[in-house]
Amino acid sequence: MMRTVSADETAPTTHPWAVHAQELRVRAGRHLAVDGLDLALGTGVHGLLGPNGAGKTTLMRALATVVKPAGGRLTLLGEAVDGRADLRRVRRGLGYLPQQFGFYPRFTVREFVEYMAWLKEMPKSAVPGAVQRAIDRVGLTAKAGARMKTLSGGMLRRAGIAQAIVNDPAVLLLDEPTVGLDPEQRLDFRELLRDLGVDSCVLVSTHLVEDVVVACTDVVLINEGRLVYQGTPDDLMTQGGQGDAGDSPAERGYSALLRRHRAEAGR
């Protein structure tokens, strides 16, 4: 499969970080769900961890340019994201699977992914090949002609991932992508993540610490809208001790980091 590569695509990146947030503040309703977050993400797979209400989804939404930051600075792919910015260029490089994945139920999987490719303003000639590749990569080849409304929960999640990756995004945002996947599918998904992280910045939000350890190159832990910890999975495992809650070194590390952060905040 050959396609024309545009000058845009081969141009060297001039930004050090794909995602760069400084003192970022984002509202969820009236509440400041992200409150002074500093974060820099480059190429690789970043696992976003944090308890419920930590601001994971709000952060994802801000990075997806769906919600405007209330303060601080956010730079995506070298371009500032603020009220006046023209987001079209940045958005062409984004892939996003929202927590609540909305879709047109009467469309087939292929039609919906193609529709999303069109919304992402992909060059016309590249669309059919890219659509097929995205569907193949998530293992939905046999279901490509099925209506979206006939898919099971796990298949829907994979269709959601297919639409997110169809444009080979430089920044891929997946909000709880493993919900509804069976164990075998999760293994395939980890494989896919490692593959995607080779040349793009993937941010995966999840509650499954084990997924992060196995599939991610980097762990990001946030709580109450602030960055608690950023490091490698190996380093995460060294953070916890025998007294911390959890069934694995990574889970104990997660618990220990949160406990320490809460203790500091309480002081």
Place this chain on the structure above:
Amino acid sequence: MTRILGIELRRSAALGSALALAVAGTLLLFFAEGIGFSTGWMQLAMTQRLYLAVLWPLALAAGAWQARREHRSNVEELFGSTPRPRAHRIVPTVGAMGVAVVGGYLAMGIAGALWIVSTARYFPAAVLAVTAVGVLALVAAVWVGLAVGRLLPSLVTAPALGIAGLALLLLIPAATRPRGWLALVFSPIYEMNMPDAYATVPGRVSAAQAVWLAALAVAAVLLFASGGRRIRVAALLPLVLGAALAVTVMPHQNRFVTDAIDPVARALVCTDDQPRVCVSRVHSGLLAEVTPKAREALTVLTKLPGGPTEVHEDTTAYPDVYPAWREDVALVSVEAGPDGHVLEPSAIPAEVVFGAFASPPGCEKPAGWPERVAAASWLTGREPVADEMSDPAMLDSAVQLWQSLRQLPEAEAQKRVVALRRAALSCSVDEGLLTGNAR
């Protein structure tokens, strides 16, 4: 874009809407009030427009239904992260729904066309204008439906909007009375009911309607595409401009816009050979059916010295258009039946002979109906029969007159019949002329 339009055509409400309009339209065309469009193409185009009374609200509801999809399927979050602006994103949806209603309306037109294609001849350009306005009305309706459905994404929006649209169409004539021309600007169905054979819609009327409907369509698309209040307010501009322009373009005399007549449709088309039989151009497909019956009558009329030698269609049109008066011409009304062929061809000879006893327009002493019928029956040798208009008392008196003529010697009866015709032509019919009791 074309691939996405194809997807939208298949997966949106477009296909269902097209089918609903085509089926409802065709059923209305053939079964609502019987087949009223068999005369010709203009009658078909106008009858289609009349049934917009149902199709227009349907299109409104279809648009509103389709617009709910986005809200219902919760895609705002995902689509909000994509670069393509909303104004682009709606184009395939707007296009698919537009194509759908156009297709539905044209399918209905084709169903009607198949019915009359073998009998209808005269095809004036105004037919295209009338149809185009009908198409534009549906496109505007489905787009208004999209806009309203987006602003009010509720399950009841579609049915409520449909009912509101129907109510609007029904209220416009009453609200604008006595300015019929004003109703014609805003209602695509006004004045389309039971078109006469020579009916037409003047070009300026169609132009004014098209201006208003196009403005409505533009405003609807702006509303559907808009992200903010400013564009929504801006959508008022085409509405106001369109209404103002349409009102300016529309002729302001009811006389000109309602009961408009197409002189070309009314002009006569005649047989090449003698004796000449002529029908209006709109009925030219029926000439071959009328001619033998008319000539049959002309043969009978040779018994009248100086009797008519030609038969023309009576092209009198409401309210005050009459054919030129000629003594050597017998007039006969020609009407197409539901099948497009002549309604009651067997009645033509009697009517032509009856027409031979007509008086010039403005006559104060014409022959009475019973006298004319009796004289005509004596000539044809057939008993007077009632037509749907005649009242029984008149028929009785016609039958009595006819019988008294028959009891007379042939020569005497002939003399009286000839005298009746002369008196009718000179506008001096005295009572009792046929019975010989002339005062």
